[in-house]
Every structure is written in structure tokens, then in C-alpha cells.
Amino acid sequence: DGGITQSPKYLFRKEGQNVTLSCEQNLNHDAMYWYRQDPGQGLRLIYYSQIVNDFQKGDIAEGYSVSREKKESFPLTVTSAQKNPTAFYLCASRRTSGREDTQYFGPGTRLTVL
Amino acid sequence: GEDVEQSLFLSVREGDSSVINCTYTDSSSTYLYWYKQEPGAGLQLLTYIFSNMDMKQDQRLTVLLNKKDKHLSLRIADTQTGDSAIYFCAEISSGSARQLTFGSGTQLTVLP
Numbered sequence A: 001d002g003g004i005t006q007s008p009k010y011l012f013r014k015e016g017q018n019v020t021l022s023c024e025q026n027l028n029h030d031a032m033y034w035y036r037q038d039p040g041q042g043l044r045l046i047y048y049s050q051i052v053n054d055f056q057k058g059d060i061a062e063g064y065s066v067s068r069e070k071k072e073s074f075p076l077t078v079t080s081a082q083k084n085p086t087a088f089y090l091c092a093s094r095r096t097s098g099r100e101d102t103q104y105f106g107p108g109t110r111l112t113v114l
Numbered sequence B: 001g002e003d004v005e006q007s008l009f010l011s012v013r014e015g016d017s018s019v020i021n022c023t024y025t026d027s028s029s030t031y032l033y034w035y036k037q038e039p040g041a042g043l044q045l046l047t048y049i050f051s052n053m054d055m056k057q058d059q060r061l062t063v064l065l066n067k068k069d070k071h072l073s074l075r076i077a078d079t080q081t082g083d084s085a086i087y088f089c090a091e092i093s094s095g096s097a098r099q100l101t102f103g104s105g106t107q108l109t110v111l112p
Helices: none
Strands: A004-007 A010-013 A019-025 A031-037 A043-051 A054-057 A064-066 A076-078 A087-097 A100-105 A109-113 B004-006 B009-013 B018-024 B031-037 B043-050 B055-058 B061-066 B071-076 B085-092 B100-102 B106-111
Touching: A004 A087, A010 A019, A019 A031, A019 A087, A019 A109, A043 A064, A043 B100, A076 A087, A100 B031, A100 B043, B004 B085, B009 B018, B018 B031, B018 B085, B018 B106, B031 B061, B043 B055, B043 B061, B043 B071, B071 B085
Parallel strands: A010 A109, B009 B106
Antiparallel strands: A004 A019, A019 A076, A031 A043, A031 A087, A043 A054, A064 A076, A087 A100, A087 A109, B004 B018, B018 B071, B031 B043, B031 B085, B055 B061, B061 B071, B085 B100, B085 B106
């Protein structure tokens, strides 16, 4: 059963804590992405990685960190420096094949700061 | 810069056709996409169109692309209650990141 998994589905954080969101894919895709979604808005790019051991900041990287030690995994850490972390976080991986260039999304993690 | 705009709401009667519209600004986008999001879920890729195409049909879905006006539309034929969701238009950047830029989404409500 191929796809993208994210865990946990719901996450609650106290102010001042770091939390890590998991993203795993078994689609053999090289590139992976983290997006943030706020109510009534489209998705905004946090970080992306085009290959193992390499990653780049997106439009809203402040207060976040990532790692890419394995092709299958791209965890996102929301640090205490992120001022407004309550949001829905979506991970995606990118398929490029012939004339196809598409991103497939996981089910998301909803993070709430208490 | 890149910007994608969509109307926020659309209501249709079950069995009618729905047309969701989108305008984008990056004329160098090679691909444009339509995603569907149901409550509390991730985004499901519905369809995409390559920029050198004018139209793409996939079962009940028809995508129309007007490159001159930078206008993209998604038509859903015979709309069903299960089609109620938020629909996002997205364009892909021409840079090395190949990131997606999304509109704010159109909430489609299908009335019985």
C-alpha cells in the first residue's frame, strides 16, 4: 500500500515546547515538501528537500527546522521560536515521470498550541 | 510575483454542472493543478493540465486553460453531494524548488 503517512493526526503543544511532526513516504520520490494551511487560506511552503541530506527554506521557514537523513522520511520540527504555530501541516512528495510533475499529499497533522 | 486567485464560495444543485474559476499570474508555469480537500483531510490531486494544452477531460472533470488571460477553470458534470469540498487551484513555480502556489480555495456546496 503506497502513499504518504503523517503522524500524529492531532498534536497539542504547550507554549515554549518544540514538537516534531513525522512524514514518511514509500513512493520512492526524491523531493518532499512541508506546507502550512491556515483557515480560509491556501497552503504556504515551509521547507522542501529535493534529495537526501539537502533541504531549502520556503516562504515561511522562520521557527521551523527539518532534516532529510533518509529518502523516505522528512520530519518537521516546530520550535518555540514559531510565534503562531497553530495550523494544519501538510507534507507532500513530488513525482516526476515523463511529462508528469505532480505533488501528492499526506493526510495532515493538526497542531494546536495550548 | 506569483499569485493565484479564486472565488471563495459556490453553491449548485445536485445533478447540475459546477464551474470553479481561477486566475494565475506566472505565465511561465508549465503545469496547473486542481486539488480537492474534504474536511479535516489532506489534499487529493484531481487533475492537472500542461501549459500547452487548452483542455483536458477526465470522466466528469473538464479543465479549460486560457493562457492569454491566465484563466483556469474546472467543470464538474452531474455534481453529486460527495463533491462538496474545498477546491484549490495551484500553479508550479518555474524555479528549482518547483513549489506549488495555491489559491485560497473555493468551497463548493452541493444542495439536494
